[in-house]
Amino acid sequence: MLDNSHKWKPEPDWGSAHLSGRTIEVRAVTGLTQLLVSGEIDGFRSRHGLGNDIGALGLATGERYAVRVARDRLLAVGILASECACGWYDDGYCVTAFGSAQRVFEARGKGVRDLLARATSIDLDNPGPCATLKFCDLTCSVYFYEDTTLRIHVDRGLAGYLWEWLECQPLLSREPA
Numbered sequence: 001m002l003d004n005s006h007k008w009k010p011e012p013d014w015g016s017a018h019l020s021g022r023t024i025e026v027r028a029v030t031g032l033t034q035l036l037v038s039g040e041i042d043g044f045r046s047r048h049g050l051g052n053d054i055g056a057l058g059l060a061t062g063e064r065y066a067v068r069v070a071r072d073r074l075l076a077v078g079i080l081a082s083e084c085a086c087g088w089y090d091d092g093y094c095v096t097a098f099g100s101a102q103r104v105f106e107a108r109g110k111g112v113r114d115l116l117a118r119a120t121s122i123d124l125d126n127p128g129p130c131a132t133l134k135f136c137d138l139t140c141s142v143y144f145y146e147d148t149t150l151r152i153h154v155d156r157g158l159a160g161y162l163w164e165w166l167e168c169q170p171l172l173s174r175e176p177a
Helices: 041-047 114-120 158-166
Strands: 018-020 025-029 034-039 065-070 073-077 087-089 095-096 102-108 132-135 138-145 149-155
Touching: 018 095, 025 158, 041 095, 065 102, 065 132, 065 138, 102 114, 102 158, 114 149, 138 158, 149 158
Parallel strands: none
Antiparallel strands: 018 025, 025 102, 034 073, 034 095, 065 073, 087 095, 102 149, 132 138, 138 149
16 A cells, blocks of 8 residues: 655644744643633623634633634633533533644744744734634634734644645744854
């Protein structure tokens, strides 16, 4: 049988994956709990004490927050499985464990805006209510966390591609600045 696996680079060790440039640093985030909530999302947010959901390039703060990923869907970050079981709720929403489905990257530094300009075509000053957008031609959820840190949620199977794209950017290199 033909083995095509040698054509692709192996994925990085996500626990220590890190890229640095003169004005920006990118790292992989591990251990972040993520739940996909579909349906009556206002009821879910109310039940779990979450404020308004964050849209594209919005600002998330704290350990727990909600990111809008579609009209009737949100990504709940930081809620433990012991607090919210997966399944259908009589309040009109469904919860699905999503942490294993996505990788999360963080970018910090003055070069974040330049990275956004390279990776997406949205208006950076008027991005929109939904955090899901095309980033590096991939569908990702993109927002800011704790002021100036950009978080990017990408499908796990495409994380290696996004990481390789980041490695090729003039803003970043393998060597620390």
